[in-house]
Each structure stands twice: as C-alpha cells, then as structure tokens.
Amino acid sequence: MVLLPREQLCSRGAAAWGGALLGTEMVNQLWQQQCDSFCSQNYPLYIRSVPTENELKFHYTVHTSLDVVDEKISAMGKALVDQRELYLGLLYPTEDYKVYGYVTNSKVKFVMVVDSSNTALRDNEIRSMFRKLHNSYTDIMCNPFYNPGDRIHSRAFDTMVNSMMMQVC
C-alpha cells in the first residue's frame, strides 16, 4: 500500500504535516478500526487498522481529511499558535463516519475517523484518546534511535494503539 506524500496532494508547499488516523467502522456488526500516522512531511508514520476490510477507504479518508486540518490550522494561523488548542475537534462529518483531528506543537497531526454509528464515543473520550496518542508519540520521540520522520515501529506504541482501539470497539 503506497501512500503518497502530502506535498503531492496538496499545494501547501513546505508545510510539514503529519497525522495519525484512527478509524472505526461498523461493518456487518463487526467493528473496524484503522489507525494511520503520518510523518511530518505528510507521509504516513503509522498505519493501523483493526479489521482490515476497506482499509484503503480509510486511508483515502485520512488523506483528504488532512486538507481540513490544514484549513483549520491556517484559520487560526494569525492568532498566536500557542493559544490554538491542540485538539481540533470534529473536522467534518460524512454519512458514514466522523473525523476528528489533533495537532501537536511540532505540527504532527493525528486524525481519527470514527464510525458515525458509534454513538458511545463522547468528545472527551476522543480527547483522551488523542492525549494518549500524543503521549505515546512523545515517548517515541525520546528514543534516540528514532529519527523523526521514520516510520513508527515501536511495539509500545502498537500496544497502546491496539488497546485503545479495542477499547473503543
């Protein structure tokens, strides 16, 4: 599965975006989850999906949602960045799922796609999930053997994401 670097999809030039995606979808009573992380040049740092059906669809969704994230960030761009909240909230709803976004101070983006029929997920739960993601990501950054921009192979990160997704499903 090849994911194109963001620069090719978007005209934002030297923007350094990254994002992580979590997706849940209910298909035939099976919960599906997908998790993508994107590296700072908008290529994926981390991709994870639980039931692996329709994975591509989620990946596409994530990519397109990055546009929305960009938009949101630039919208408050003139304001002091510090005041911008890391949690971006609901990016946009579609018929099947909702997309939430989160941006870190280093412009690494996390995008989460949640199935619309999963009404059990509250906003604060989403926030807490993003927080966990962010914390795990910083833990990875602390590892001197990790070069920023590499794909994330950390087992701890995997474990955390899996447990989180299992929890949601």
Added chain:
Amino acid sequence: MEQGPSGGSGPAAAAAGTGGLLLPLSETEQQRYSELFSRCCPPPEAAAGGSSVGELFRASQLPPDTLHQITEVCGAKRVGYFGPAQFYIALKLIAAAQSGFPVRIESIKNELPLPRFMALKNDTEVRYGTPAEFHGVKFQGPHGTLEKNSYKRADEGDKQEPKSPPMSPICSPPASPSTYQRIPLSYGYGKARSGLEQQHGAPYEVRHSTHQQDGPSSGNYGAKSALTCSTPNRSLSVEREQQDSNTQYSDDPWRITEEQRDYYINQFRSLQPDLNAFISGSVAKNFFTKSKLPIPELSHIWELSDVDCDGALTLPEFCAAFHLVVARKNGYQLPETLPETLLPEYLQAACLKPLRDCALFDSYSEPLPSTQQTRDFTRAEKSSAEEVPDNSALLQDGKKDDKQALKVSTTLKTIPKEFQHLSVKAAAQEPNALRARPRSRSYSSTSIEDAMKKGEEPPTPPPRPQKSHSRASSLDLNKIFQQNTQAVRSGWLPPPPPALPPRPSVSQEVVLAQPPSKPARRKLRTEAQGLETPELSPTINVTSSLPAVKPHLPVQKQSSKQKRAIQTAIRKNKEANAVLARLNSELQQQLKEVHKERIALETQLEQLRPVTVL
C-alpha cells in the same frame, strides 16, 4: 556392562598398547575404568566414541592442554583412536593429573585415586593414600589459545583445530564455550573490551590453577563469577559464592550477574563519570550502535529499558539496556516487556552492591550461555556436583528453583519475595553497612530513597522501636541535607558526595560497638559526638544504632537514657525539619524564577513565530 571381559582385557591391552608397559590396575580401578569405557564405547565397537570420550575428559575439569597431553601420552593420538588400552591409560593419567602429578607415563605406575569426573553421575571418589613419591605440580604453561579456548572466548576456538587434526577422541571444545562470563567480553566495544580482557586474563589463570590444586567441587561458573569484583570482602565470601553461584544459575537470562553488573557500571562510568547522573540519548545511541545490532532492535531495547521515557538512561536503565544488548547478541529474542529482573527498581536495589560489599548479591547467576547444549551440559555438571549452601537467608528462595530448571528460555520468573529481600537489603544497606543479612528482613521493602524519605518508617522490628529508628530517620534526613558530606551511601540521592569519609568513622564505631554490655551508653556517647561533629553524626549514629539493635536486653533496662536519647532525636528531627523547610522555600523560589524565564522565552518565540510559515 561388560566388566568382566573388558576388565580382563584391560591390563593386557594396556600392556600391548604401551609397548610392554604393564599397567597395574587395582580392582576398583579396573571396575571403574571398564565402566567408563563401556559408557564411552558401546559394544561391540572396539574404540571409544570420540565425542563421549571428549566429554568425559572435559568432565574431569583438567585444563585442555593437560587433556591434550594425556591423549598424546596414552597413545591415542598415535593410533588415532581410543582403544581400551589408551582409554585406561588416559584415565590413569587423568587421575594422576588430578592428584597433581605431571602427565607422564611414569606417573601411572603410582597408586592413584580414581579419576574424578564432574559430569557423570555422582563421582565422588574416595582418595586413597597419597603415593610415596610426590612431584610438584607442573602445569603446562598456558598455551594461550588452548586454555582460553575452553574457558573463554569462542573466537579462539579455531586455533585449537590445527593442533589436533588427527584427534577424533578429543573433540574441539564447543565453539561457544559454556562460560557466559565471556559474554561481557565478546562484543566489539573497543577499548573497554581489551581492557577488560586483560583484566580477566590474569584472574582466569589464577582461578584455574587454584581449581586444579584444590579440586573444589565448584566449577567454572563459580570461579569466574568471583573474578572481577576486587573488593576485599570478595575473598571472604569467595567459597560460599562459588557454591552459591553454582547452585543459583538460573535459566533466567534476564538476571544480571555480579560480574556483568560491574562491567556495565564500568561502561557507564566511561560514558558518564557520575554514577548518579544520566547518560543522554545521543551518547547512549552512539554507544549502543557500536554493538552492531540493527537499529530497530536497538530502538526496541531502548524502549524497554528507558522506563521513564525521558530520553536518558540512569544507571539501572543503562544496565538493563546493556544486558538486553548482550542477550540479543547471544541469540536471545528480545522480550516484549521488560523482565522483572531488569526493572530499574530491582536493579537499583542491586546496583548499590557494587559500590560496596559485593558479597550480599552473589546470588545472581550468570544467565547468558552461548549455546543451549553446552549450557545444559555444564549445568548438569554443576547440579550434580554441588551442594546448596544456604548461607544466607536471601539466597534460599529463588535459587533452588533455579537449580532445578535447566531449560533455556526467556521465561520470566516472578521472584517477588526475592525482590523484596533484595530491596529490603538495599534499604538496609544505608544504615547498615556492617551488618549481615538477617537484619535486612527487618527493613521495609522499599528502595533506599523511599526509606530515606519516609524517615519515620521503623527500620527494625526487634525490640527497640523508637530509639533506633528515630535516630536512623533523623540521620537519614540529616544525610539528605548535608550536601557536602558522604551522607548518601547509595549515592542515588542528588548531591552525590564521595562515600569515603564515613567508612573510617564507621570502622571506629564498629570498634566502639564491640562491647555489647553497654549499648545505651555507647549511644549516648556517640550522640554527644554527633552533636559536636554533625558531619560524622549520621554515620556514627547509624552504626551505633546497629549495636543498639542487636543486643536486645540491655537497652530496655536503661529507659531513662532512652528518654534522653529520644529527646535528642526529637531535637534533631526538628532541626532537620527546619532545614527541609528552608530548602523547600529555596526550591520554590527557583521554581518561580524558572517559570518566569519560561514565560519570557515563550513570548519571544511567539514574536518570532509569524515569520515562519508553517
């Protein structure tokens, strides 16, 4: 077993094999030899199998060059196989060598005890009377390659090959020798490696010859484990340690042995001289990259060992990381989670050891053999040969289990009790440098820092409650705040002062503490001393608390003195509180200042930010 025929043919064959040299074999010898021969040489073969013979010879625990010589002398090399004659002669020569005779044909004419083989069954031979003639022990000067080969590094194993090409009976020792001591030496860490090798070279030789002469039951492992620790206490506990480590090898590869820990600590020192500080991520990265493990694995190792995820390694984290690297290099798969024995708390308790008395932690076995076979083989040797000396309360628990288990696996053993003992002991270390283990149980099962911080926590259960522990607590607090002193023995608390000064006073106190009859008075006197010399007070009072703890009876009789002591302790506590409060306020000040700086920097950053388009 065909003892009769082979026994009968033995001497005759021996005579034939040695060209007319009659080999006198006593009855027991004959029996034994034929038994061994038939073990090595299942009938109807005429010659003993080379590998089994090799095993047998190695089990005799003679140096390989001696074995080599024996094979040569007995004629196996000449004829190319181990026939009964050669075998019997070889056995006789082994007995001679084990008795300290040179390996010559003449030696076997003497009456000798049966050769001892450690591996097989329980070969405890009875020594016969020493022969009349006694030649000095002559060992072949170490052929460096041969000797080191079987006891040290695998990479020199190849050198033995050219020496014994026709020697099927003696196989070359396993490529990865069964000593895991070798492991700290065998990765390419440059200078450290060569330095350590040199260091190990001499002790190996020394230990080896003592083994030869003493014929102790402990084997390689026990010996080697005693090598690198050079503290004087080591010598006292060497024997016990040998036995202990032999019985305590566990198949838990995640346990760090004493020698390994010393090595790790030395490495830590080379990167960061202060043992209490961190090794930064980049420094550690460069260091571990030298191990030539692939980066993802190193990344995983880091993940496992950097428990607090701060991008830096403390000493226990470093030891854990290093240990994982070593394990990985020796073929072990990295675990998914950090094994219990590598947790920083566990290691921290244990790491205090190398700074002081090593003897207490000799329970650590050496977990990293190179190959499963050799490991099991030597373990079989040791387990059959050793007794389990329960010299310390600490060692009893997990170690017997370890002795039983022989399989190589990375199964983690939960040893909570042992952990508790170890941390208890660590906590006990602080006030208790001179005391033996039994008291350690009395301390709470927390690390030293906790014991320090909790101050009031009663360190000893036995009768005298408040006095001793209150003093200890006040002392602990004093220690914390006497920044320029030797306060913290463990050295884990921040300011890490040198630990030298306390020792002389401690030893003084030991002397003072000797007469058990008047512990209370001693305490008072030491308290007086403590008041005069605040710096020495912690140590003095600590040690005085030791004798106070031990004799139960006299203390209780002198309650008035106790009251006075309690009052002084209270005073000290108050002083300590005041110091603490002052320190607290100072730290608050600093915190505020740092906050201000941070805010200033943030505003600067914001001002700069609009320039960069992100």
